[in-house]
Amino acid sequence: MKILVVDDFSTMRRIVRNLLVELGFSNPLIQEADDGENALTMLRANAFDLVVTDWNMPNMTGIDLLRAIRAEPALKGMPVLMVTAENNRDQIIAAAQAGVNGYIVKPFTAVTLQEKLTKIFERLAASGATA
C-alpha cells in the first residue's frame, strides 16, 4: 500500500512513518511531502492508496489539500486521514464536511493510529461491497 505522509515538520513525518512501519506497512512504499502543494503534485504524478496529512502547513494547508483532492476527479476517492494538533470543534466539523476519512488529534499513539486506519479500511471495504 502506497502512503503519502504530509507534514511541514520532518520530525512528525518520521514519527508517522515509524508508526506505519510498526503497524506493518512497507517502509519503502511510504513517501513524504512537506506541504499541501507538494503533496498534490505527488498525488497527481503517482498512484497512492492513502494520505496522512497535518492541518497547519505553509503554502497549502491540510484542509485545502483535502478539498483539492475531493475536487479532482482522478483523486476524489482517495482516503485521507488528518493528524493534527487542531482540536477546535469548528475545524473538525470543517474537515468532516470536506470529506475527511479520519481525524486524529496530536499527540497520539500507535494504538489510535491503528484504530483509525482499521476503521477507514473497513468503511471503504463496506462501501466498495455495496457499490
Added chain:
Amino acid sequence: MNAQVSTIAGEPLPQELHDLLNSSDGAAFEQALDVLVRQREQRMFRALGLLARDLHDAVRRLGGDLAQEGVPGSVADARQHLQDVLEMSSQAAHRTLDFAERMRPQAEAVAENANAVIDGTAEGDVAHVLAKQAQSFANECREGLADFVVAQSWQDLAGQRIKKVVNFIGSVEHSLLELVSLTGALANGEAAAAPVKVTSQDEADRLLSEFGF
C-alpha cells in the same frame, strides 16, 4: 431655523453668525461660516500635531529602549533565537529517532534468535531460561522504543507554538515599523500618503536602524 442650527451644533451660535443668519446678505454669511470652520480646523490640526509629536517621541524612546536591551539586541534577533531553538529541537528529536530506528531491528533480531534457542533447548536448560529472559527483554525494548518514537512528537507540538510566536513577533515588528515611519512622516510635516510597505527583512532592518532600533 435658528433654534435648529444651534441645537445641531450643540452650542449657541456666535453673535456674529446669529446676526448674519437674520440678515439677507448670503455671501457675508458664508464667509463668516468659512472663518468659523477654519478656526476649528486649525484647533484640530494643532491638537493632531501635538499628538503626532508625542507619538513620535514615544516611538523614539521605544526604539532606544529596544536597542539598549542588549540580548536579544533587536526584534529580528529575538525571532532568530526562536528559529534556532526550533532547529535545535528538531535536530535533537531526529537524533533520538535515529537511535530508536537503529535499535529496533537489533531488538527484533535478539527476540528472533532467542526464539530459535527456546525452540531448540529443553525447558529448565540454562540456555533456555536465559533465552526466555532475553526474548522478554527484547520485546520490552521493542515496545519501549516505539513509545520513544511517539514521545518525540513534543517537537512538533512545541515547534508549532514557537512558529506562532515567531509570526507574532514578525507582525509586531511590522506594526512598529509602520508606526515609526508614520510618526517620522508626521514629524517632518509630510503627508503620510500610501501605507509604507517593506518587502524584505533587510529592508525592514535598514529602515528600523534609521530610527535607532
